[in-house]
Amino acid sequence: MRIDIPRVAYTGTIKEITLGRNKNKITIGGESCYPFHLFEGTMPNPPKIAMEVYDSAPEDWPDSAMEPFADVVDDPVAWARKCIDVYGAEMIALQMASTDPNGKNIPADKAAAIAKKVSDEIEVPLIIWGCENVDKDTEVLRSICEICEGRDLIIGPVVEGNYRAIGATAIAYNHTVIASTPIDINLAKQLNILLGNLNVPDDKIIIDPSIGPIGYGLEYTYSVMERIRVAALTQEDERLQYPIILNLAKEVWKIKEVNVSETEAPLYGHKKSRGVLFEALTAQCMLMAGANILIMRHPEAIGLVKESIKDLMNS
Amino acid sequence: MGLSGIEIFKKLPKTNCGKCGVPTCLAFAMKLATGQAELDACPDISENVKEEIGLASAPPVRTVVIGIGERATKIGGETVLFRHEKRFENPPAFTLLLSDNMDDLEISSRLSGFNNAVYERVSVVMKPELVAIRGDSADPLRFNTLVEKICNETDAGLILMNEDVEALSQAVRKCSGRKPLIYAATMENYEILGSLALELSCPLAVKGDGLEELADVCDKLIGMGLKDLVLDSGARNALEDQIIIRRCALMKKTKAFGFPTIVFPCLMTGNLMKETIIACQMIAKYGGIIVLSEIEGYSIFPLLLARMNIFTDPQRPMTVEEKIYEIGAVNENSPVLITGNFSLTYFIVSGEVEASHVPAYLLIKDTEGLSVLTAWAAGKFGADTIALFVKKSGIEEKIKHRRLVIPGYLAAISGELEEELPDWEILIGPREASHLPAYLKQLSA
Numbered sequence: 001m002r003i004d005i006p007r008v009a010y011t012g013t014i015k016e017i018t019l020g021r022n023k024n025k026i027t028i029g030g031e032s033c034y035p036f037h038l039f040e041g042t043m044p045n046p047p048k049i050a051m052e053v054y055d056s057a058p059e060d061w062p063d064s065a066m067e068p069f070a071d072v073v074d075d076p077v078a079w080a081r082k083c084i085d086v087y088g089a090e091m092i093a094l095q096m097a098s099t100d101p102n103g104k105n106i107p108a109d110k111a112a113a114i115a116k117k118v119s120d121e122i123e124v125p126l127i128i129w130g131c132e133n134v135d136k137d138t139e140v141l142r143s144i145c146e147i148c149e150g151r152d153l154i155i156g157p158v159v160e161g162n163y164r165a166i167g168a169t170a171i172a173y174n175h176t177v178i179a180s181t182p183i184d185i186n187l188a189k190q191l192n193i194l195l196g197n198l199n200v201p202d203d204k205i206i207i208d209p210s211i212g213p214i215g216y217g218l219e220y221t222y223s224v225m226e227r228i229r230v231a232a233l234t235q236e237d238e239r240l241q242y243p244i245i246l247n248l249a250k251e252v253w254k255i256k257e258v259n260v261s262e263t264e265a266p267l268y269g270h271k272k273s274r275g276v277l278f279e280a281l282t283a284q285c286m287l288m289a290g291a292n293i294l295i296m297r298h299p300e301a302i303g304l305v306k307e308s309i310k311d312l313m314n315s
Numbered sequence: 316m317g318l319s320g321i322e323i324f325k326k327l328p329k330t331n332c333g334k335c336g337v338p339t340c341l342a343f344a345m346k347l348a349t350g351q352a353e354l355d356a357c358p359d360i361s362e363n364v365k366e367e368i369g370l371a372s373a374p375p376v377r378t379v380v381i382g383i384g385e386r387a388t389k390i391g392g393e394t395v396l397f398r399h400e401k402r403f404e405n406p407p408a409f410t411l412l413l414s415d416n417m418d419d420l421e422i423s424s425r426l427s428g429f430n431n432a433v434y435e436r437v438s439v440v441m442k443p444e445l446v447a448i449r450g451d452s453a454d455p456l457r458f459n460t461l462v463e464k465i466c467n468e469t470d471a472g473l474i475l476m477n478e479d480v481e482a483l484s485q486a487v488r489k490c491s492g493r494k495p496l497i498y499a500a501t502m503e504n505y506e507i508l509g510s511l512a513l514e515l516s517c518p519l520a521v522k523g524d525g526l527e528e529l530a531d532v533c534d535k536l537i538g539m540g541l542k543d544l545v546l547d548s549g550a551r552n553a554l555e556d557q558i559i560i561r562r563c564a565l566m567k568k569t570k571a572f573g574f575p576t577i578v579f580p581c582l583m584t585g586n587l588m589k590e591t592i593i594a595c596q597m598i599a600k601y602g603g604i605i606v607l608s609e610i611e612g613y614s615i616f617p618l619l620l621a622r623m624n625i626f627t628d629p630q631r632p633m634t635v636e637e638k639i640y641e642i643g644a645v646n647e648n649s650p651v652l653i654t655g656n657f658s659l660t661y662f663i664v665s666g667e668v669e670a671s672h673v674p675a676y677l678l679i680k681d682t683e684g685l686s687v688l689t690a691w692a693a694g695k696f697g698a699d700t701i702a703l704f705v706k707k708s709g710i711e712e713k714i715k716h717r718r719l720v721i722p723g724y725l726a727a728i729s730g731e732l733e734e735e736l737p738d739w740e741i742l743i744g745p746r747e748a749s750h751l752p753a754y755l756k757q758l759s760a
């Protein structure tokens with residue numbers, strides 16, 4: 001029997017965005033079909049993984065996540081270099097965790113100096129992720145935008161409460177912004193409209209729909225992403241036709257099921273492999289729902305997900 | 316899916332006799348269409364029409380049951396492509412593959428991995444469902460012996476796999492009472508296995524070399540009268556086939572594809588980590604049975620959670636009742652904690668309080684199934700509403716002290732809450748519930 005494949009009538013395309021500078025540009029987006037539905041459309045740019053680097057040594061990571069980076073965690077530049085040179089990172093995501101007012105609360109100029117140093121020493125595209133405090137991020141991300149002029153950074157999270165200030169600065173210094181909203185398709189669209197009204201160019205916006213890891217709200221993110229893609233690709237919803245980024249590692253590695261030891265919970269099995277799979281499965285679900293950039297931590301989880309992307313692109 | 320109320324109405328007797336309990340045939344049709352009434356309530360519908368309506372309102376992907384009793388596993392029954400449209404119905408059955416080429420030691424170690432993998436989360440029990448036994452040895456006796464052994468050692472649902480139709484038939488006859496899935500009918504053997512499945516009323520897997528052949532074999536089996544089929548397109552790189560099969564069933568009502576599928580991540584790689592990733596793709600995109608080479612805690616546990624996530628009802632978060640929960644042997648000096656009624660939040664927090672061995676009162680406020688921060692952001696867990704709830708909850712009669720532990724993530728509201736509850740001292744607990752045992756021990760020291 002001849003199989004007549006029922007095809008989806010796609011009417012839209014995800015915007016293609018080029019990140020980074022000089023010879024090390026990376027292009028994301030551009031797909032004209034649902035994730036990996038390659039029998040009825042194209043994904044010219046496979047999803048990419050950005051490796052996490054922290055602005056100061058993390059204190060609450062399990063050994064299994066710390067181990068690959070133990071020799072570099074005190075030095076963000078060395079850490080970033082190791083990700084690139086040893087683990088082949090295509091992008092770096094610098095997490096400005098120590099700017100958090102509820103934590104180390106380092107001042108904006110100090111944070112900017114760290115970001116500048118990392119940016120000077122690496123060639124791959126650099127994502128800068130704030131501490132997710134609206135006011136502090138405004139201050140820190142604006143300083144970083146200024147001091148890293150010409151570096152084509154990707155900065156976020158830019159939220160309803162600070163999009164004006166950060167958006168304007170990002171335009172002035174030519175950086176890309178990450179528009180972040182709490183798991184809600186309407187809020188995502190609204191923020192993209194606001195950024196557009198502010199004259200942030202269309203090829204400088206990436207959507208962050210917010211993430212819950214597996215076992216902790218993953219399904220909400222998953223469905224919001226699928227809805228965003230349905231609207232973008234089949235309903236001509238132009239303000240949702242942007243690539244999607246997910247900052248997932250820091251949500252995954254803090255959950256209890258990843259951190260509890262095998263002695264305490266024998267049924268959970270080998271601790272390192274478990275952590276790696278929690279991260280990799282969270283990433284895999286996000287790929288199925290339409291992710292373009294995944295911010296990840298463990299080299300083994302990254303290896304698995306890269307291979308999965310390769311397989312899915314070749315099928 | 317199914318028929319609209321008007322379409323059903325056209326097939327009813329149109330006498331408006333009211334025997335169905337509804338005044339008119341039209342009203343009855345409307346109820347049928349929304350699943351609020353049963354066809355049998357109308358005594359005057361002919362058998363023909365009954366079957367017509369029944370078939371048309373069945374889900375486009377048939378529900379197939381494997382196994383019996385408490386271990387009966389339902390797969391299929393799906394009606395949508397995306398989970399946000401309507402809940403996915405039956406989670407894919409995770410299945411352990413055993414081969415009659417394995418020695419006894421290997422069999423028992425893999426089987427005990429399978430049997431041990433039982434987890435409870437938000438009061439739902441999660442575990443892998445089926446055991447597949449594959450004849451690789453070319454020795455029918457060996458295969459039969461293994462099937463018998465597994466039957467004795469687990470009451471899980473079974474899949475019996477053998478290319479030797481004779482050996483397969485023998486084994487199926489022996490355990491047909493357990494309603495095993497027979498694997499697999501092909502272009503060559505479908506007549507024999509089709510009759511066997513009909514005779515023993517067991518579900519039958521169908522394997523084709525590609526989608527076209529698969530459809531052909533299915534059509535032949537449907538023609539023979541088989542109803543419970545499971546599809547294997549033969550592809551060992553399955554995503555595209557899964558999508559096409561589901562779409563054909565839903566959008567084209569292709570009869571041959573109106574069944575759940577079986578997929579084999581265990582045959583697509585020799586690496587358990589990678590296999591787990593492929594299994595995860597198949598959870599999201601339409602696998603009906605997912606066959607795994609091994610059940611290890613570190614691989615099956617995250618898979619079970621991912622499956623639970625994708626198959627929860629997107630419209631209704633799971634909730635627990637608003638009330639005072641007593642954990643352990645509480646007394647008037649026991650600490651009092653508060654959180655929201657999202658199931659996940661409740662079970663995580665109560666689990667940690669239990670683990671602390673410090674008896675405590677846990678106040679659960681109705682937050683409409685929202686987590687702590689989500690509820691706060693939605694205005695359902697602010698100082699005013701918390702204060703109101705604490706006062707009317709009756710906790711003040713149960714304790715002598717007036718100290719309330721709030722979630723660490725709500726630190727910002729503690730001042731306001733102290734104003735709203737002037738008799739109370741507000742203590743800011745840890746952010747993560749996993750730090751509760753240490754915190755409670757210190758508090759009660």
Ligand code: B12
Nearest residue numbers: 182183212217654660685686687688689692722744747748
């Ligand atoms: C999934 C999710 C949703 C889901 C709802 C899920 C649900 N059932 O609650 C949906 C998509 C519906 C949603 C909606 C919204 N969300 Co929301 N959501 C999330 C997300 C991703 C995960 C939440 C979750 O399930 N956590 C898991 C549970 C178990 O966590 P928990 O209840 O906090 O419990 C933990 C701790 O608090 C602690 N704990 C709990 N109780 C207690 C008690 C004591 C005494 C102690 C000591 C500890 C303790 O233990 C638990 C484990 O450690 C978070 C972001 C994130 N990654 O965390 C955002 C988040 C909570 N959402 C947010 C927002 C703003 C919203 C919306 C208001 C957005 C909007 N404007 O529409 C809406 C509100 C809903 C509404 N209007 O009805 C914000 C809150 C921002 C803030 N800081 O106030 C967050 C943080 C996202 C963000 N970064 O912006 N959300």
Ligand code: SF4
Nearest residue numbers: 331332333335340357
């Ligand atoms: S019992 Fe049957 S015929 Fe009578 S009103 Fe109801 S649907 Fe109509």
